[in-house]
Amino acid sequence: MKKFEEHVVALESFAFEGKSIARVDGFVVFVDGGVPGDEVRVRINKVKKQHAEASVVEVVKSSPLRAVPPCAHFGTCGGCKWQHVDYQAQLDFKRQHVIDALERIGGFTGVQVNPTIGSEDVYFYRNKMEFSFGTKWITREELNERNLNPEPRTERETFALGMHIPQRFDKIVDINECHLQSHVSNQILNLVRQFCLDRQLSIYSTFTHTGYLRNLVIRQSAHTNELMVNLVTSEDTPELLVALSSTLFAAFPSITTIVNNITQRKSQVAIGDYEKVYHGPGFVTEKIGKRTYRISANSFFQTNTKQAERLYDVATRMAQLSPDDVVFDLYSGTGTIALHIADSVKEVVGVENVEAAVEDAKKNAEANCVTNCTFILGDLKDRLTKDTAWLGNHPKPNVMIIDPPRAGMHEKVVREVVEMRPERIVYVSCNPATQARDLKLICNETGYELVEVQPVDMFPHTYHIENVVSLKLRP
Numbered sequence: 001m002k003k004f005e006e007h008v009v010a011l012e013s014f015a016f017e018g019k020s021i022a023r024v025d026g027f028v029v030f031v032d033g034g035v036p037g038d039e040v041r042v043r044i045n046k047v048k049k050q051h052a053e054a055s056v057v058e059v060v061k062s063s064p065l066r067a068v069p070p071c072a073h074f075g076t077c078g079g080c081k082w083q084h085v086d087y088q089a090q091l092d093f094k095r096q097h098v099i100d101a102l103e104r105i106g107g108f109t110g111v112q113v114n115p116t117i118g119s120e121d122v123y124f125y126r127n128k129m130e131f132s133f134g135t136k137w138i139t140r141e142e143l144n145e146r147n148l149n150p151e152p153r154t155e156r157e158t159f160a161l162g163m164h165i166p167q168r169f170d171k172i173v174d175i176n177e178c179h180l181q182s183h184v185s186n187q188i189l190n191l192v193r194q195f196c197l198d199r200q201l202s203i204y205s206t207f208t209h210t211g212y213l214r215n216l217v218i219r220q221s222a223h224t225n226e227l228m229v230n231l232v233t234s235e236d237t238p239e240l241l242v243a244l245s246s247t248l249f250a251a252f253p254s255i256t257t258i259v260n261n262i263t264q265r266k267s268q269v270a271i272g273d274y275e276k277v278y279h280g281p282g283f284v285t286e287k288i289g290k291r292t293y294r295i296s297a298n299s300f301f302q303t304n305t306k307q308a309e310r311l312y313d314v315a316t317r318m319a320q321l322s323p324d325d326v327v328f329d330l331y332s333g334t335g336t337i338a339l340h341i342a343d344s345v346k347e348v349v350g351v352e353n354v355e356a357a358v359e360d361a362k363k364n365a366e367a368n369c370v371t372n373c374t375f376i377l378g379d380l381k382d383r384l385t386k387d388t389a390w391l392g393n394h395p396k397p398n399v400m401i402i403d404p405p406r407a408g409m410h411e412k413v414v415r416e417v418v419e420m421r422p423e424r425i426v427y428v429s430c431n432p433a434t435q436a437r438d439l440k441l442i443c444n445e446t447g448y449e450l451v452e453v454q455p456v457d458m459f460p461h462t463y464h465i466e467n468v469v470s471l472k473l474r475p
C-alpha cells in the first residue's frame with residue numbers, strides 16, 4: 001500500500017478518535033470522515049507497519065447511520081467530528097467504546113453497560129466557546145478555485161476568528177456560525193471579527209510571538225442567560241477595549257459582563273496573566289441542581305450545564321448516599337460534585353491541586369450556605385502518601401467519588417484509595433481507556449468489584465464520552 005493510493009472499502013466499526021476501521025486485503029486502514037456501514041472511496045494519507053490512515057474522497061454507498069450535518073464548517077473545523085452520524089448511533093457507538101475499553105484494557109468480562117444517557121440538547125449545548133484569532137485555513141476547494149496557489153490574496157484572508165483545524169495549531173477555520181453555541185453568541189463572534197478587521201488589529205503569531213489578538217471566549221449561563229464576552233490579548237489597550245465594549249453593549253444589551261484577559265505567555269491557553277473588567281461584575285452565575293456558581297473568565301466549569309446535572313445525579317444515585325456517610329471527592333475541581341451531594345451526607349472532603357479551583361470551591365460552598373464541605377489543596381499523590389496530616393482532621397471515608405483528568409489516576413493514588421477501603425467507590429471519567437486501566441488495578445485481588453457502568457454523553461457530535469462506574473467492597 002502506498003500514500004495517495006485510492007481504494008473502495010467497506011467501513012466496519014468505529015475505532016479510536018472517531019475514525020472507522022476498514023481492511024484492504026486484510027491490512028487495517030483507519031478512515032477519517034466515514035460512518036460504519038458506508039462503502040467509500042478513500043485516499044491513503046499515511047502507511048505504517050501495522051496499519052494505514054486514510055480519508056474519505058467519495059461516499060459510494062451511504063450507511064443507514066448517516067445524518068446530514070447542519071453546519072457549513074463541518075469537515076474542516078476541529079470542533080465536531082460526528083455531525084454526520086445519527087445521534088442514537090453516536091450513543092450506541094460510545095457505549096460500545098466503553099465496553100471495549102473495559103474488556104480489552106481492564107480485562108473485565110461480561111460487564112453490563114447501561115445504554116448511554118443522551119444529552120437533551122444535541123446542538124447549542126455549550127455554555128462556553130473559545131475561539132482563536134489566527135491565519136486563515138484555506139480549504140482544498142478554495143485552493144482549486146485559485147489554481148492551487150496557497151498565497152492569501154487579500155488582507156481579509158490572512159485574518160480568521162474561529163476554531164483550529166485538527167492537528168494544526170497555526171491554522172484557523174474562520175467561523176460565522178457555530179452550532180454548539182447560542183445564536184446571540186454567533187452574532188457576537190461576527191461583530192468582534194468586524195470590529196477587529198475595521199481597525200486592522202494585528203493577530204498574535206505563535207511563530208514570532210508578536211501581534212495583539214489571541215482569543216475570544218463567550219460564556220452564556222444556561223439557567224440565568226447571563227452573558228460574558230472575554231477578549232484575550234497580548235497587550236493592555238484600555239481605549240480600544242472601551243470602544244469594543246460600547247460597540248458590543250449597544251448591539252447586544254443582553255451582555256452582562258465584558259472582560260479583557262492580557263497575557264504575554266507563549267503557550268496557547270486562553271488565560272490572562274491579569275484581567276480587566278470593562279462592563280458588569282466580571283463573572284456569570286450558573287446553576288446546577290439547587291446550587292449556584294459564580295464563574296469568572298478563568299474558572300473551570302462543565303460546558304454542558306444541563307447534562308452536568310444529570311451526570312452528577314447519576315454519580316449521586318450510584319454512590320447510594322445516606323446521612324451518616326463521609327465522602328472523599330477526589331479531583332474536586334471547583335467543588336461542584338461535593339456541593340451537589342452535601343445535603344445527602346454527613347461530610348464531604350474535596351482534594352484538588354489547582355489553587356484557584358480550591359478557592360472557587362470554598363467560595364461556592366459559602367455562597368450556597370453549605371457548611372459540611374472542606375476543600376484541601378494539593379497533588380493527590382502527595383496528599384495521600386506523605387503530606388497526610390489533614391487526614392487526621394476527618395473521619396475515615398466510607399464513600400469515595402473520584403473524577404480525575406483524562407490521564408486517569410496515579411498508581412500511588414489507586415493504591416492509597418484501595419488501602420483506605422471505602423465501602424463504595426464511584427469513578428467518573430472522561431477517558432474510558434485510562435478508567436479501565438485504573439479499574440483493573442482497583443479490582444486486582446483487593447475485594448472490590450464493579451456494580452454498575454453508566455455512560456453519559458456530555459458532548460454530542462464528538463467521540464468523547466463520560467463514563468460513571470460504581471464499585472463495592474465485597475463483605
Ligand SMILES: C[S@@+](CC[C@H](N)C(=O)[O-])C[C@H]1O[C@@H](n2cnc3c(N)ncnc32)[C@H](O)[C@@H]1O
Binds near residue numbers: 302353354403405406
Ligand atoms: C475532570 S476534572 C473534575 C472536576 C470536578 N469534579 C467537576 O466535575 O467539575 C479533574 C480535576 O482534577 C484536578 N487534578 C488533576 N490532577 C490532579 C492531581 N494530581 N491531584 C489533585 N487534583 C488534580 C484538575 O485540576 C481538575 O480540577
